[in-house]
Amino acid sequence: MIEVLDNVFWHALSGAQQHCASGTAEARRYAPGFSPIVAFPRAEDPDFDALQPFCAPGERFYVADWSGPAPAGWAIELEAKMVCMAWAGETPADDAAPDALPLDASHAPQALALAELTRPGPFGLRTIELGDYFGLFEGERLVAMAGERSCAGRFREISGVCTHPDFQGRGMAKRLMQKLIRRQCLRGETPFLHVMSANAGALALYRRMGFADYREKVVRVVSRVSA
CATH class of the missing domain: 3.40.630.30 (Gcn5-related N-acetyltransferase (GNAT))
Known part of the structure; x- marks a missing residue:
């Protein structure tokens, strides 16, 4: 499969x-x-x-x-x-981002602006409609987000992971990813993601989190x- x-x-x-x-x-x-x-x-x-x-x-x-x-x-x-990675870890025990808010159509312009600033990968105004997206806010300002893009069979992609440069280094994106991983695992799905091969830091982080390399594309x- x-x-x-x-x-x-x-x-x-x-x-x-x-x-x-x-x-x-x-x-x-x-x-x-x-x-x-x-x-x-x-x-x-x-x-x-x-x-x-x-x-x-x-x-x-x-x-x-x-x-x-x-x-x-x-x-x-x-x-x-890019490297395709699939989840090989255990289901996270707790929700790492209980303070995250679900994103809907009203957040789409902010989500697109954050993606255009940080360039996490291909993103459009309606991308957040492809799955569950969550964001962390400073007041009404979206400062970090992560969500789900493609799905096929039991596999559900984590994508759109990004943090505004002013808020990086606080572990926001990792917490959002862990939230999504937990939700997917509890639904019986297998999380996966894509990361550029040249992004050694992200590859190392995702491996530590519990992702395993599937193959390079x-x-x-x-x-x-x-x-």
């Missing part, structure tokens, strides 16, 4: 989260406003022609597990590597070339 993680975005977009997606049996994307991620049933052989009608010129997307030249009508803007940012 863990093989679902080999192409987890496709399984999510064609399965439990297909109501948040657009595309065909050959290519799917999160609908505009959600996280800018695309996926294909054969990740190593993507059908960008099938995807193109669902993308506007100039749109940028993240795509995993594909290497090779850019197809006609597309440009490769960035290539890097290539990730690219591609854009639809304007006509």
Whole structure:
């Protein structure tokens, strides 16, 4: 069952989260406003022609597990590597962030602004609709958040983990992650996440928390070339 993680975005977009997606049996994307991620049933052989009608010129997307030249009508803007990690620890005994508040549509502009400032990964105005998101506030100001993005089978992704630079070093993001991990484990789900391979500090932290490396993936940012 863990093989679902080999192409987890496709399984999510064609399965439990297909109501948040657009595309065909050959290519799917999160609908505009959600996280800018695309996926294909054969990740190593993507059908960008099938995807193109669902993308506007100039749109940028993240795509995993594909290497090779850019197809006609597309440009490769960035290539890097990321590690997919799955939870291998025990269920946390307590809620590490009882003071966290659930985020809803009214918090979406603040969540997007925090993500654009800290760049935790692909994020859109409606990303917090993909799962449970929690935030820590200073007054009415959102200063840290973490939530759930893709889901496939029993696997639930922890994503959007970030803290405003003025509040870093206080363990806020870790507490939010532990809250999510506990909730997922109690639901019988397996938490997983993605982290850039070059982010040695985050990799070490997540391993200490109880995550184990599943495998490394290539990730690219591609854009639809304007006509």
